[in-house]
Amino acid sequence: MAIKILSVDDSRTIRLIVGKAFRPYDVTLLEAANGEEGLAVAAREKPELIFLDVTMPVMDGVTMLTKLKEDPALKAIPVIMLTAESGRENVLQIARLGVRDYLVKPFKEEQIVEKAGRCVTLEKRPVATPA
């Protein structure tokens, strides 16, 4: 069964790149454009992994991460921060909340897959057989 990965980023460009990176793998990519949407999708779909941006409108990534960790049903989902912000205070605050990994933008698609592979088992997408 396909693994569900949620990409929470206000940039459609980043969500497209994340989607492209996992195209060869048996992954269903879920998307959200801010923390509020991200929490709703996470609660509904229970993804196996979340990629999370920090600066977003409506609800930022730190607030979403805080709420995620307060929710017994969601707190075990591994989160990888995917952000351009690597300032000391930000990183310390996020690390204290509990994240599996941190990937600073800009990044290569291979890095996303490599970091994800440390959290979940990625399998190649089955090749479609002609009818």
Place this chain on the structure above:
Amino acid sequence: MPASPDINQFKEIALRYGIAPTPESVVRLTQLIARQHCCVDEIVRVIEQEPGLSARLLRVANPRASDESEYTVGTVDEALMRNGIGCALLLAMGTPLSLALIKTFQTMLSLKLESVDVHQLDALEGEHMRCSIGFSGKVAGHVYLRMSSKVARAIAAGILGLDAAELGNEEVRDAAGELLNIMTGNFKSNLCDAGLDCKLRPPKVGTTDDVSTPVEPGGGLERLAFRTGDLQIFVEVTANPWSD
């Protein structure tokens, strides 16, 4: 003086996650300048230890000179007297901003972007894409990213791995905005690490034929230019390090 537990903890986390810390010279210089009534001699010493920064400061202090032999301002000390210490902050912050843009091109587009003197490029004329992000807090200002619409489309196509003709205008704008986001995220991290806490406002992306840049009250303006092949990109930073 021993490092604080937070700094040690950050170093450990940064190592674990592969996060590059802010260059020490940028932190030191920013901290000195942020004091406003700081010792100029100390600033001169820090700048003189950075050959690239010294060269750029002298270049800015000699705007009419075509090369070093024509410089009338020949030392860092004189250059600071002429341009003010806020100029040194902009130049110092311009370095990580440039590095972030160059790294983004290298990483996401496999293109080697070259930093060049702004006068070496053809000036933007007519309608072009302008992206801007404002920041406010202990330091206030804006970062602008400008490029022709054709260049913006080519960059979006490269980042997304798609044909330029397949892209809609919204995808081009979003990619340009994200490029600026990546650069300014790095920029903001450097400012915060140096004690100039600030917050970024959401980016604005659009087209304009206005090439003028409003300078932050009490601040200065730094112009940066880049090229790779026939792609030309312009970045402007205006900041007031004593806004609060």
